Amino acid sequence: MTKKPLSLHVDAEDFLPASEEEKAYMVQMRPSTTFFKDGCKRLVKNKVAFISLIAIVLITILSIVLPLVWPYSYARQLGNQPGRPVDPSFNNLRPMEYSITEQAALEAGESVFPHLFGTDASGRDYFIRVVYGTRISLAVGFFASIIVLVIGMTLGSIAGFSGGRIDMVIMRIVDIIYSLPDMLMVILLASVMRETMGPIIEGTVLQTIGSNIISLFIIFALLYWCSMARLIRGQILSLREQEYVLAAQATGAGAGWIIKKHLIPNCISVIIISTALQIPNAIFTESFLSFLGLGVNAPMPSLGSLASEALNGITSYGYRLVIPAIVISLIVLSLNLFGDGLRDAFDPKLNQ
């Protein structure tokens, strides 16, 4: 039947039962997804964050594996062989250069492992020092953030849950520490603690880590827990007021259930994100202190102390400063970008 263009006649075809194909088209079925999976998907889609993650993982693995297989160690002065006179030709080699003894060995047909970045003023292989310094810097950043997380979480949740006078006391302390000029306090504490820590840890396992790193951790524990505590207290206070918590209580859920099912899943992403963003901060601080001569104990290298040592020979050996500088900027940059990506992926609320 032909239909006039302006006619109001109902088209009978519109009322035919839908075919199976059309039905399938209308029904959108997706596998149910968890919050975590969803976030991971978003994270992988974010190219910048994903590349940063790969860079971080690569740097971490290399800094752990390379010292195990490398023929040189970070502390050995190559010109200083036991039972032989000191060979100064090992000192200050440029990248890929060989010392006189090594040249002779090469000419005799032996294979000598090259010094990729040359050696430093004491004849230590510079490449492995950079790798080892990276490892130290990463380790300090990671463990310092864990310490901050544990202390901040404990005090923050105590303040948030108990409220009242305990809350007030903790938050006033947080206010004061928060408004202290942190870097000055860090320098002050670091300069004194390296004196006091030495005798205390002598003879214990901690001595191998070195008094300076231990004091660095203590300083982090003392000063940087505040923002974490504040964050977690705020989270707990706001989450306690949520309707779904009330609903859970109304249906008879216990405190344990509410904490496990509602509070932790809702604040875990915020906690992880701020911990991730704490790591580059810690690395920043460590390198700053090492640069001022307050960082790791010699002969252990960190990226900051390598840069600081290189400053003396800057006119002739500028690359010795550029290399740790690039590594440290790369680490901090990729950690920051990854942290941002993590925030975008797991906390849509923060991103608005």
Place this chain on the structure above:
Amino acid sequence: MDSKTLRYIAKRVILAIVTLWAVITITFFVMHAVPGGPFTREKAISAEAQAALEAKYGLDKPLFEQYITYLNDALHGNFGPSIKQRGRMVTDIILDGMRTSAKIGLIALVIATVLGILFGALAALRRNSLADKTIMVMTTAFVSMPSFIMGSLLMILFCVVLAVLPANGASKGGLILPIITLSLYPMAYITRLTRSSMLDVLGQDYIRTAKAKGVSERMIIVKHALKNSLIPVITYFGPQLAYIVTGSLVVEQIFAVPGIGRYFVNSITGRDYTLIMGTTIVLATLIVTMNLVSDILYKVVDPRINLE
């Protein structure tokens, strides 16, 4: 100003005073935790000389009495004599170093603020353009670079490779590089801050109203957008100063600038405790005061901000 604002200001002032008291107290007790006191590292000296030195610096009195004396002296700007630099008062050394440091710091502060606002506004107004993208990439890089790295790299570039500027801060034109080094990070930060707050403001209704009324583009940017987007920048004044103060510690060390930062670092390596205490307190006072001022300014400038 309503009573709420006044109450907020009073609260902030009290917090600042308590913070400064905490700084002085921490400094005092931390320094006294050093095993054996400040003279142990000297060459072996006789017991009488040790006692005489301690008497001279008042170290033989009970700790609490020393603390009260120190607190009183610190309030009057008197930090006693330097332990390592014979015959010089800590206050004189600090004032001496302050002259150079204040010059560098203030110029860096002005450069960072002016250029940061300029670049930030440019990036926001030309959003997603090549200029915007370049500015964002550059600022991301600058924000990720510790000041000592930035300073050293600039030094290699301008003093070794190009050889156009002196590496020594005491020579003519030697303060240019320290100033650039100090201003790069805050500049990058202010650029990002201005950009994001300007983008926020440009989306507001009153901008659309102004456009609808036929206000010229230029007037909208200057009168409405820029003015309102600068409010968050005010909050950054405190942290910016803190950055410049701590940055000057390394920058002055790298470029051998005879400023307070260099004295401070040298006093740490030389274990000159009175100088460390004095410098910490002076710099902390500076930072805490600036934080206080920018916090109060922030609330006064923008009445929309909730004081709680």
